[in-house]
Amino acid sequence: MTPYVIYARKSTESEDRQVLSIESQVRELRGLAVRRGIAVSDVLTEAKSAKAPGRPIFGSLMRRIRRGEVRGIICWKMDRLARNHLDTGALLHALAEGKLTEVITSDRTYTQDGNDRFMGSFELGMATKYIDDLRANVKRGNRARFLRGWINYIPPIGYQNDLATKTIVPDPERFDLVRRMWELLLTGAYRPEQVLRTANETWGFRTKKGKRTGGKPLHRSMLYRMYGDPFYMGIIRLRSGETFPGAHRPMVTKEEFDRVQEMLGRPGRPRPQKHEFPFTGL
Structure with a gap:
């Protein structure tokens, strides 16, 4: 039987403000697994932003995939898994190699099929672009503030x-x-x-x-x-x-x-x- 895990993530940062809570994600994903007749071997949760590499739980999950211990992931949306170029590449590479059989989300299943992988890369690319745009907007906002003569950090002594x-x-x-x-x-x-x-x-x-x-x-x-x-x-x-x-x-x-x-x-x-x-x- 293919080992499946549930992965749920939500950070406290602005990019995840509208996302379901981790508890709600897990509840919905357990129901999805039952409806699909999938036995879940583990539930992984992470309260950390995905805009930069280095999430410990996600990193552990990818190592388990490479060792053949996990073949399928159930998550709310693809952007719960990755929002940066490095993690996106690792995930898509695992799908292309067959180390990862499929990623099941609330509205779609992504398999090794070329069309599925294309849609997966599109979804992950949009998630990464969202973070890139967010950073650009912050930089523009900071620059506009500097041009008005104000700063966005703690003022110097005095x-x-x-x-x-x-x-x-x-x-x-x-x-x-x-x-x-x-x-x-x-x-x-x-x-x-x-x-x-x-x-x-x-x-x-x-x-x-x-x-x-x-x-x-x-x-x-x-x-x-x-x-x-x-x-x-x-x-x-x-x-x-x-x-x-x-x-x-x-x-x-x-x-x-x-x-x-x-x-x-x-x-x-x-x-x-x-x-x-x-x-x-x-």
């Missing part, structure tokens, strides 16, 4: 999200203290380590407390990251290096920011060097 207006505003508890950190360095009398010690030990500076992190003294790496972030002069910089004018209140001027980069010897902004030559001053 700023916070205003949930009511969906804007970035100064953090009333930390904005002025962070500004003083810039001012201390700009005097030329303080090294970054001295600024850090002053902020943490003298001023009692603590990072903004979240659900799991924060509420701690400023770390050295955070201070250096702050001094190198153009956000503080009103510029949003993406990981790609692309920049956009921000809609938030700048903390420092461009001249002040550039001066700090020179003082810290940032790449592209050489640190002024003092050379002593023979006969200097004669």
Whole structure:
């Protein structure tokens, strides 16, 4: 008898918002198996998105198929099995090789037959394209937000999200203290380590407390990251290096920011060097 398994999947992400719950899928698929006279050897469930490879339950299922332990899958729709190119390819290859005899869904059966495999590849291709389109829409939405001067990530130290207006505003508890950190360095009398010690030990500076992190003294790496972030002069910089004018209140001027980069010897902004030559001053 051909070993069949039920596979049900639903993630908490947006692409699965309208999909039946895992429990409902299993109930419907058990009924489908009974109507078809199929004995199910196992029920596999997975609460994980299929937009990227690496699902442990699906990976285990494919290994069992390659070993000949499973020959048929019963699932609600083909997109429950795969929504990325790698998993789609593995599934179709198993069908083409005969390792997988058939995939039974709520409205169709996909076998080794060429027409069935074509329809299976079409359904899986549409599922993958949906994810590709979703990613493209997110990128477009993010870019539009950047062009308006807003960001889609946690603001740097000294700023916070205003949930009511969906804007970035100064953090009333930390904005002025962070500004003083810039001012201390700009005097030329303080090294970054001295600024850090002053902020943490003298001023009692603590990072903004979240659900799991924060509420701690400023770390050295955070201070250096702050001094190198153009956000503080009103510029949003993406990981790609692309920049956009921000809609938030700048903390420092461009001249002040550039001066700090020179003082810290940032790449592209050489640190002024003092050379002593023979006969200097004669």
